[in-house]
Amino acid sequence: MAIIVVEVMLKPEILDPQGVAVGAALPRLGFTFAKSVRQGKRFEIEVEGTPTAAQMADIEKAAATLLANPVIETYVVKVQA
Amino acid sequence: MAIIVVEVMLKPEILDPQGVAVGAALPRLGFTFAKSVRQGKRFEIEVEGTPTAAQMADIEKAAATLLANPVIETYVVKVQA
Amino acid sequence: MKVGVITFPGTLDDRDALRAASVAGTTAISLWHDEADLKGVDAVILPGGFSYGDYLRCGAISRFAPVMTKVIDAANGGMPLLGICNGFQVLCEAHLLPGALTRNKDLHFLCRDQKLVIENNSTAWTSDYTKGQEILIPLKNGEGSFQCDDHTLAQLESEGRIVARYVGENPNGSRNLIAGITNERGNIVGLMPHPEHAIETLTGPSSDGLGFFTSVLKAMVK
């Protein structure tokens, strides 16, 4: 069994109101470490056994068509250590 | 400048409607690789310079209080390579 | 003249869209997401709601529904297609319209009576309005902020494809106050606010929304 992780973030030029809200909330709570915050999504996909190259290609395709919207988002596919 | 990543996922025993919805959509699109899907959040926090130990402790605290609700979620804090 | 209204699992405003279409004088027909059959309708409405819970991104899952293959084919052939709110999101996800709808800038679901100005009255859904006409209809969504790249925005502006804009303060952070857009041909319209909830003053802020449904009736009769 393996876990494939797909990380999806809004493209830098797209407004990220959630990240902005978190960035604004932090200093109100006394946390001053953040210069900026972006918020995205993280998918953990459980696959049977070690993923094959064909499976990885499929996951890549699913990320590009379903999990992320390339009009506004970028994504990264990783196999979890 | 460094990017600190906080990954927040629902605890395994907590229902994850988002993950369930994605998991159900994949096979409808012909993708059969997934045994299960969980969906969580990913925060990218930009900090000035190399984060100090005190800053990391602060980020840890912010993760536990603001970014995640420990009643239903778990989180991991990482420094992005 | 038959107008089809599609119900996906999680669709909410389907009955309202059916009501609006019949009040406007068309024969309103309910279509089911899982059947790749348009039942001979002349126009289609993708209504508001939270199809599939909208958990991933609004409209992301619905655009793959069996009925959508037929809808996409018919719309590419010129059939009038209106996406309201969640329907607009589906149209963007299906790439029938450019851009994307993202979280409202203040992150809250926002329900309010919204003033719009009609900028393009030559689409299949807006011919009963005059250019520059102001209308008041409900806006209600969590992800209604229209975003696209600069090039697309310039194109939409220069080609007159902005169908309606918000009047006054920007309610959700949409670029250039965009409330609705159309494709080049003018048969496909995506609109964030809800004309189907403004067909009588008893239950809506006005009856200003009816024009979308009477417009399509005229477009078909022509």
Add this chain to the structure above:
Amino acid sequence: MALDTVALATNNPDTPQPFAELGLKSDEYARIKEILGRRPTSSELAMYSVMWSEHCSYKSSKVHLKQFGDKAVKSDALLVGIGENAGVVDVGQGYAVTFKVESHNHPSFIEPYQGAATGVGGIVRDILTMGARPIAVMDPLRFGPADAPDTRRVLPGVIAGVGGYGNCLGLPNIGGEVVFDETYLGNPLVNALCVGVMKHSDIKLAKAAGAGNLVVLYGAKTGGDGIGGVSVLASETFEATGPAKRPAVQVGDPFVEKVLIECSLEIFAEDLVVGIQDLGGAGLSCATSELASGGSGGMKVELDRVPLRDATLSPEEILMSESQERMCAIVEPSKIDRFLEICKKWDVTVTVIGEVTDGDRLEITWHGEIIVDVPPRTVAHEGPVYSRPLAEPAYIARVNAEVINPVIPQTAQEIKDAILMMAATPNLADKSWVTNQYDRYVQGNTVQSQPDDSGMVRIDEKTHLGVAVATDANANWSYLNPYEGAKLALAEASRNIATAGAIPLAVTNCLNFGSPEDPGVMWQFAETVRGLADGCLEMGLPVTGGNVSFYNQTGGVAILPTPVIGVLGVIDDVRTRTPMSFDRAGLELYLIGASDENLSGSEWAYLHGMRGGQAPTADLQREMRLIKLLVKGRTENIFTAAHDLSQGGLTASLTEMVLRYNVGARITLANPGITLLVETPGRVVVAVEASKSAMLKEAAGDIPLTYLGTTGGDSLIINDVEISLTELRTAHTSTFQKLFG
């Protein structure tokens, strides 16, 4: 752990069991043994413990709630009374309406979003279970001080949760309350009300009748979240600092519930169920035992058939799980195929888990072994009943003796400041920041919603028949005098229905109190129930259902007694309703009802740190005459607008009226300071055409009528005080934005 079967329990009678950890007292445990003639199995213990919890068994409140049945007048409108998932009333034209209010207080403190969301989900399933299409929701809420840091955590989460779930279900939110008080800081109140409509013939009941009929579980899979959640949480004194014992809260999936609603309505439309029950608090334990005891008692369930989200759950956990979005139906074998087909159409998980038998025992097996064998009534309906000690708390005499005399504004400047201060104070400020997060338009039948006095929905598009619902609680008065407080809340909710011209028909209630183990709290509770029952008797209104929420206290400090009263009214033609305000100049304004000078329990006193004095005495005869007048005002088309006076008195009502359609008013008052601030019950402001003032006077009869002034202009003018609508609006609307952004 080995499976604890009935055989094992019989053979090992002395195995120690963790009954105390599950919240059972030793005499309760002894009674279970007596009922069964042996020790319970661990599964039986799980069932009894959740079902005999305060939340599910009403063990402390039952003896008092009985009055709602005993004192009630016979009402022909009442089709289903207390005891079912929700009461049902006849509203004419073959339509029946069901409505109920419930609490989800404790979970909402722990996880505001999910707590509130699943609160909405639960009450909607109760309404659906009656066979009705849910048509609207409301949300009476109470929070700690508006500027307290924890309120900033709780309130936005609760609002987002109520909206997130309700919006996704496609249910218009037509009203609610947002009230702040210190005592709610560690115990916010999240009450949720749902209204549903059906035809008389569609009413469904929770009963498992007919041997051989199938027990069908459908909806979401069962998970390990919220095991014992609602029941245990809602049944224990909740310490804000309390450690680990907090069970996980449930996470709701409104999408699944929406699909479940549509699927169920399609199933009902084809008449495919004999009985039905939602799974709420106590999950399967509740559903199976209530269904069985609602029928003749016999039922067999194969628990291992229950579809699980988490395969490691033990049978005890499955029985206790409060996973959301599940329903249990009793289906005749000849109809099961069609039932399964409809579930398939909606992609709803469905499983036959058992059948009705002709015996009188509920028998549950786990892979063939019997783990539960109980008389279901003893689980569901014959739980412990306590007559808890009660005593008038010492504070009553003390606070009742206090003289409440806050400074009254005198000069024009003082009066202006007072009006603006009242317009902006969180309890009276504009609530759009909240209500704009709720869909009020969906379904296309909403005629009234906030800020109107009541929510109103059309239920028939051809005849324009509609219903109106209002909820009210005045905890300040209930604190001073719980008996009168309950009656006054009933009167206020009824008045809020009547201002629009609807006729009050039925009552639901959610009684939010501290710990029943405190005799003072128990006295508040008993007095409240007595007051409400007496009030309903006098007004001829049946109580159709409700909910009790105890243990709302932090340490030794209980919340203010907060009985939320919901009243449902009917209106034959929603098009003729009286709006809450005027949209034109030149109308005459009158105050209906007499004012006194008692500021006890008023917002003005509260703002001056005063919480004592004597609550008003409810005069329900006067209220009923007023209601008659209000209904007549609509049917005879006398009123252009009517608006109730309650918290904040005349100043609050005038502020709301002039801002509603941005038309000002010029008012003359003999004694402006006190007249603007006093909260004497039984009063309404009406606007009439000048030509109708004679009709109004005649219709009012001996009800006092005071001429206030006229409508028009772009300011609110009271004697020599002038406030522009812009200034008033800024004061009224910026509070929530500033606090919660």
